[in-house]
Amino acid sequence: MEKLKFLECLSKQYPNIDSAATEIINLQSILNLPKGTEHFLSDIHGEYKAFSHVLRNGSGAVMKKIDDVFGDTLFDDQKEDLASLIYYPSEKLQYIKSIGKADSSWYRTTLYRLVSVCQIVSSKYTRSKVRKAMPENFRYVIEELITEKKEVLNKKAYYDEIINTIIEIGCADDFIVDISNLIQRLVIDHLHIIGDIYDRGYGSHFVMDSLMSYHSLDIQWGNHDVLWMGAFAGQTACIANIVRTSLLYDNLSVLENGYGISMMPLVLFAMETYADDSCTQFAIRSRHSNDMDTQTKLAMKMQKAITIIQFKLEGQLIKKHPEYKMDNRCLLDKINLQNGTVTIDGKEYDMLDCNFPTISLDNPYKLTDEEQLVIDKLASSFMHCSKLKKHINLLLQKGGLYKVCNDNLLFHGCIPMNSDGTFRMINLFGKDLCGKDLYNQLERSARKAFFAVDEEEKQLGRDILWFLWNGPDSPLYGRDKMTTFERYFVEDNETHKEVKDIYYQLINDENIVNKIFKMFGIESENAHIINGHVPIHHMEGESPIKCNGKVIIIDGGFSQPYHKVTGIAGYTLIYNSYGLMLTAHEPFKSVDDTIRNGIDMQTNRVASEVSQKRILVGDTDNGKEIRENIKDLKELIQAYRNGAIRQNQRS
Structure with a gap:
């Protein structure tokens, strides 16, 4: 009876067999896409400029995509210029104009490069999800430019005409800003903040403003x-x-x-x-x-x-x-x-x-x-x-004391433990x-x-x-x-x-860490604890990787008062369809330096854990939910077919 009531509620969203079947096909296709990139940050402590830059460059993910697209066909300084444009499009445009480089040739070359990057960052998502992420003003134009159109015989002429029109009617600046923001949006699918947004730095409120508008x-x-x-x-x-x-x-x-x-x-x-x-x-x-x-x-x-x-x-x-x-x-x-x-x-x-x-x-x-x-x-x-x-x-709506996500246990501090x-x-x-x-x-x-x-x-x-x-x-x-x-x-x-709590010593013991996983209901061999709170003393040779990679502490000292102690300006973690990548950041210099000279925040890959096979959406927690939704939709179709629920056949 309860199941039937649930299916009746579901039928309001999918009123007939055709609509339910279409959604099953859509969901099944999503399961076979590469998993979205998760971005982990911790202990920001009000360091807004560094935080904002790390969000914009995706801890190096944007530059990685530029490398993937252009390889050796662009010089390093050209890639850096393109990256800085994607990070700070409005400011970079203003600078390019001030030095007299913003002619039609520059616009044409830049637009093509941005479209190429956008094509690759959007490739792991459904067309529907990309469309929802697109800016409203240029949604149709961007979709035309990044979508392969097999029916067009002379593709170069087709795309040239679109690009030339954008420049001719004076919309190139707005288009560059919107497509750059879209690239930033698509490079990172989901952001995890592992605590301590507030205090010490000057910009905690700016950090919170950024998070208020963040997509996921x-x-x-x-x-x-x-x-x-x-x-x-x-x-x-x-x-x-x-x-x-x-x-x-x-x-x-x-x-x-x-x-x-x-x-x-x-x-x-x-x-x-x-x-x-x-x-x-x-x-x-x-x-x-x-x-x-x-x-x-x-x-x-x-x-x-x-x-x-x-x-x-x-x-x-x-x-x-x-x-x-x-x-x-x-x-x-x-x-x-x-x-x-x-x-x-x-x-x-x-x-x-x-x-x-x-x-x-x-x-x-x-x-x-x-x-x-x-x-x-x-x-x-x-x-x-x-x-x-x-x-x-x-903080109340999006936050909590811990989270289990894709076999990763996320919390800020520790699990209180005894010495035994x-x-x-x-x-x-x-x-x-x-x-x-x-x-x-x-x-x-x-x-x-x-x-x-x-x-x-x-x-x-x-x-x-x-x-x-x-x-x-x-x-x-x-x-x-x-x-x-x-x-x-x-x-x-x-x-x-x-x-410090004895937890910070015991997390090098695999048996202890496995006990923690068991307590939180995590059974995967590829599970991790990801937490912050205690700065890693990089200068003293301390590693953020504990227990053979099962524990990752990502507080490397975003906060300026910690820089002398840690020797770096924070760790960030990326988890994409290829595996985990931990990055150490040098102190961020300035937005102006990035815009004028293309100088990015210097990063060093500390460790990586490469998956044996590419991780798909179907391998994630989201994949489990999608399979449950598919199961429910199949039961709804069966209920339509056996007459338990009446279809609403729309003309």
């Missing part, structure tokens, strides 16, 4: 992403962390210009409360210690003010949730102002700063009225920001959970911050978002503690250490 993607939340989710939901400890980090990395522009969140309440409070405090422990990372202008001094005072507010709010949360097991992060009550010391894990340390005018010895975690007013105003700004709402909605290789049991919700069950429960709880009706449930969801940011059992954070307090106030570097 999923996002695995990183701990920096859930921090922003918590802030939008009104979790004040998350808000304080974001403001403090923005001040530390000198990127308040994301808050003020990107999201329109005013810092004026914090400015006024910091100027008054810390007027006579030099706040030397709160230096701005991008500014030299000798560069102590008025703006820098104010930023340091603001950073100290919000840091103390953060520690108070976090102390309140930790006492409210003993299940978080974070008592060792409550340090304000361990300060001895008389001696100028703090006791951490039973050991006493000298404090680098003891000026705390807002901390009460009787109740160190209570906000003053002025501090409460500051955080309330900030919370109101975060919660009522329409642009942030759109971006957080994208067992999954660590964690009790946050009244029962012991580990691995996949823990991930599922944490995601359900996090979503309640936005969708629950009961206010208590919503508040628990908000608090879980903060826990996911820095909790010792958080699979997104993956360290024993976040030593923010120690880094500000204690000189001893031993106190600054944050011990």
